[in-house]
Structures are given as structure tokens and as C-alpha cells.
Amino acid sequence: MKQRECKNEKVKMKKLRGGGMEDPLEFLRNIKSVAVATVDDGKPAVRMSDVMLVEHEKLYFLTARGKPYYRQLKKxxxxxxxxxxxNYVMVRVRGRIEFVENIFLEKIFEINPVLDEIYPEDTKDILEVFCLSSGVGEMYDLSGIPPKRERFAFGGAKVAEPGYKITEKCTACGICKELCPSRAISKGEIYKIDGSICLECGRCAENCPYDAIEPPSGI
Structure with a gap:
């Protein structure tokens, strides 16, 4: 079964609770310190890294050329x-970074003045700026029950909709609906799962006697 894709590539999206609009990239900038995972010779590596700037639907970061972080990104x-x-609202993003001209370094120092204390005067010449220019992500709101999620894409990327999917092999037996902890499944000739509140726990698929439920694609 072909995964349905979220057609809206703009990063602005409805707030999951409370109305209005929310930009997930600006959300990350407001949090500022986020966990960034890389690969180090086939092994996972992670560290806290500050979102220094959001501009033109891109996330900007910096690191020093001597750090393992830099070497991992280059590789x-x-x-x-x-x-x-x-408030237990989470945003996660996956994508590909690119190093950019250091013209962005001055702007980053202007809006993040604490950097002048860490890298005073000319010592900032060891720093390199990189940006996440294209990626996919998910905003997940754990502030209420059931939790709600919405996926997004930016920079020309595409992302599949969240949640398990019920296929045409469904016989409408109703077993999955009774088993769903978040009540995300509705009746029909072919039952349907609301991906925005699906916990992606897999209880429905594990117990479907007709193998009619497919797992979600990751972001």
C-alpha cells in the first residue's frame, strides 16, 4: 500500500491545541537547546546544540572545526x-545539513550575544556555521489526552502521514477498534485510523486476524 504524503510543505501549521498558528522551526529556536544526533563511524552520537538562527525556513547552528561534532557532520x-x-510539546526533525558562508557568523553573534563571552574577539574564527535546509519532522503534543501529532516538511522534502494504516483487506470485524488505547479507529466498510491521535503502538496490527493493518513510515 502506497504511503500517503502530506502535501503541504510549508512549515507553518495549525497549533495542535488552542488554535492559532505554530511554526515548528521557530518553536525549536524558542527552545534553543535541542538534542542533535549524528553518526560516528557507524555508532550513534548525540549532544545538546543551540539553534542559533531561523531564516528562510532553515535552522542554523555552529560548531568548532576541532570538535568531533564537526568531523561527524563533514563525513x-x-x-x-x-x-x-x-508544556510537553515536542518537535523532532530529520534532514541533511550543509555548511554555509561565514557571513552568517556575524549575524548569529549579534542575536546571541553570550557567544562573545565564549569566543571573544578573533577566537570565533575557529567556528563554522551550518544549516538544516531541507527536512521532515513531527510536532507531538503530550499536554492532553489523547496526545496529538502532526507532520511537516520543508525545503522541498516530503513526509508520509503519521499513524498505522488499514488496508483493503479489512473485513470490518471491529477487533482493532476495541483494542485501540487512544480510540483512534472509526467504523466503516473499511475501518479508518486517525493518524493525528494514533499512538503508533501497534496493538491493532498485532491482533488483526487478517493482516490488514500496515505500520507507519518514520519521519
Whole structure:
């Protein structure tokens, strides 16, 4: 079964609770310190890294050329990151970074003045700026029951919709609906799962006697 894709590539999206609009990239900038994962010779590596700037639907970071972080990015520019605010709203993103001209360095120092204390005067010449210019992500709101999720893409990327999918092999037996902890499944000739509140726990698929439920694609 072909995965359905989220057609809207703009990063602005409806808030999951409370109305209005929310930009997940600005959300990460407001959190500022996020966990960024890389690959180090086939092994996972992670550290806290500050989102220094958001501009033109791109996330900007910096690192020093002597750090393992820098070497890992040069060898494999694919990263994943995640941040959560005090209200238990989480945004995670996966994509490919690119190093950019150091014209962005001055702007980053202007809007993040604490950097002048860490790298005073000319010592900032050891720093390199990189940006996440294309990626896919998910905003996951754990502040209420059931939790709600919405996926997004930016920079020309595409992302599949969240949640398990019920296929045409469904016989409408109703077993999955009774087993779903978040009540995400609705009746029909072919039952349907609301991906925005699907916990992606797999209980429905594990118990379907007709093998009619497919797992979600990751972001």
C-alpha cells in the first residue's frame, strides 16, 4: 500500500491545541537547546546544540572545526534532532545539513550575544556555521489526552502521514477498534485510523486476524 504524503510543505501549521498558528522551526529556536544526533563511524552520537538562527525556513547552528561534532557532520551530513518545551510539546526533525558562508557568523553573534563571552574577539574564527535546509519532522503534543501529532516538511522534502494504516483487506470485524488505547479507529466498510491521535503502538496490527493493518513510515 502506497504511503500517503502530506502535501503541504510549508512549515507553518495549525497549533495542535488552542488554535492559532505554530511554526515548528521557530518553536525549536524558542527552545534553543535541542538534542542533535549524528553518526560516528557507524555508532550513534548525540549532544545538546543551540539553534542559533531561523531564516528562510532553515535552522542554523555552529560548531568548532576541532570538535568531533564537526568531523561527524563533514563525513555524514544527515542529522536528527529533538526538542521539548515545558508544556510537553515536542518537535523532532530529520534532514541533511550543509555548511554555509561565514557571513552568517556575524549575524548569529549579534542575536546571541553570550557567544562573545565564549569566543571573544578573533577566537570565533575557529567556528563554522551550518544549516538544516531541507527536512521532515513531527510536532507531538503530550499536554492532553489523547496526545496529538502532526507532520511537516520543508525545503522541498516530503513526509508520509503519521499513524498505522488499514488496508483493503479489512473485513470490518471491529477487533482493532476495541483494542485501540487512544480510540483512534472509526467504523466503516473499511475501518479508518486517525493518524493525528494514533499512538503508533501497534496493538491493532498485532491482533488483526487478517493482516490488514500496515505500520507507519518514520519521519
Amino acid at each position: 555524514n551530513p544527515e542529522i536528527a534532532l529533538v526538542g521539548m518545551d515545558k
